[in-house]
Amino acid sequence: MRQATVTINRDALQYNLNRVKQLAPKAKIVSMVKANAYGHGLENSLSALAQSDAFGVACLEEAIEIRQLGFNQPVTLIEGVFSEDEMQIVLDNHFECMIHHQQQLDWLRQYKTQYQEKKLKVWVKLNSGMNRLGFKFPEIINVIQSLKADGFECVLAMHFANADSDDHPMNEQQKQQFLQVREACAPILCSCCNSAAIIKWPELHFDYVRPGVMLYGASPFADRSVHDLDLKPVMTFSAEIIALNHIHTGEKVGYGSTVTAEKEMDIAIVSIGYGDGYPRAYVSPNTVVVNDQTVNLFGRVSMDMMSIDVTGLNASIGDAVELWGEQRLVDDVAKANGTIGYELLCRLSNRPVRIVK
Template structure:
């Protein structure tokens, strides 16, 4: 019996290919490779190391993520997409070639009053329609005037925005309006601009500007709801796998799992997979969610538990204990699984727990 628990097999060559694909789409722009949230579940240190020859910068959401990359030998500039929280973080950023996003007046006040040992590169965040963080276009002139007066900030400063609906093709005019707002607010005031997340890179070439920020597309996943990465030349970087730990004969009319949520309409064979929400597989995956067993597509049945999930192998199924299961990856796109679950593939890959091993296959 060669059964194993959940493993996420990561292809670093696929990640490299996907960054190259982003750069082909935006050949005149430099690339900020986004490796936040442990590189979307793929392992930030390994991914960043593999991308060092290709990425101009790295982007992270948390200060601690930047510290980890720098202390592990990543040399490129690192952009703190959420900026800094206090003077201590700002001082550390200046010493360690972190670039900072400024999106809030409290940050601006810290930047004005904190002595730094080295000049720092700042990116002013303009709120072009997301309405989470960032300065409104109406505030831009005053903000740039204040930042331009800070001698320890590299001049001229940079500016960035984040699109709220670039992944919705039917709302194209909303993103076009956001681009116009940003361009009007920053014209003649900045050194470099960065507008495009993955959806922007793929759908709005007029906004590629100086820097792009590919994130989810690096991992072979498209941001567009009705597509999957292979449709647009991306390669899935994660095969989330496990194996069968039991195969059972199951009678018609018998339920399976917690709550008896599924009852078999026929005599069949049930496969039990060593995976559950304790590994990050979604508990809310409904019956019918596809799974590959030895490359054959079979439906999930019963409720996903902490450590096990069950599939209907059919009465003629010949699978055995130890056979490989792919939960998503090559042959079964994470985007398709996400649609069955009612979520997005971003969540599937980032919610893996510490239990599944990450194995790097190239």
């Protein structure tokens, strides 16, 4: 059998959840499990995240899967419903909605009695400058006050655009807008912290925090690794050496013949490629780990295979190759590919075998 595997360490996932609890001991934790738990597998991840106070998803289909798997915690649809007919499904399954435009507000009011009977909270999104979703200031104050007057329990929510940056001026702008709305609408439950904000701004934890990538052992910061943050990588993506080639000076390797041996070299062929979700292009030298040694990729990644330089390593067919995991962090692979760890985790194909431990 072709050896391309994604191993999920549920103990590490639980460890990272407990790390969030240490950082935000007074806040309820809404664990973000959208996009198939950031590519880790929803079913596998929920069992390790069972001590979460609630879950956050992007759409109704993801929320329904949580219920089908037997988890009864509150679930927040962070983009809300996409059509009026979804509202009845929301009510039947006790989901909570984020609202961010007038049409959603109208739909909510049409189901006011049922929504309130089920004691569901309304999450109201503030657009404080990111300009994706939400009501702008000061309109949101009127929205929240009218909802409260109608008997709805509200959660004021916001998302930081630059929480991973220490000195971005938008951070202070967003903070101040959020605090203004919070004061104008008091008393009100509040939530504004993603992974980076949870770590950086404990004074903003308020009632709910929404950890995402930190749960899965990737860093929300470009300059701080998961080890710096006392988090553990949850996913190990690995493959095996399936062939060994000795090449001479001047010989070329791979599609496009883009690399040329400048000396005698041993090249290993690894059973992984972009068909499995490993990125094809990289903007700086990229590496993998073989027998606890870091080695360079050599040439282009193809659909099913890649070539690596194992000169002097005494490598053998069948040796394991860590593409990312404990030794080669997914964030470092992402940096070499000009992207972020989130993308690599989420875009894995279904071809690699999933192993849960």
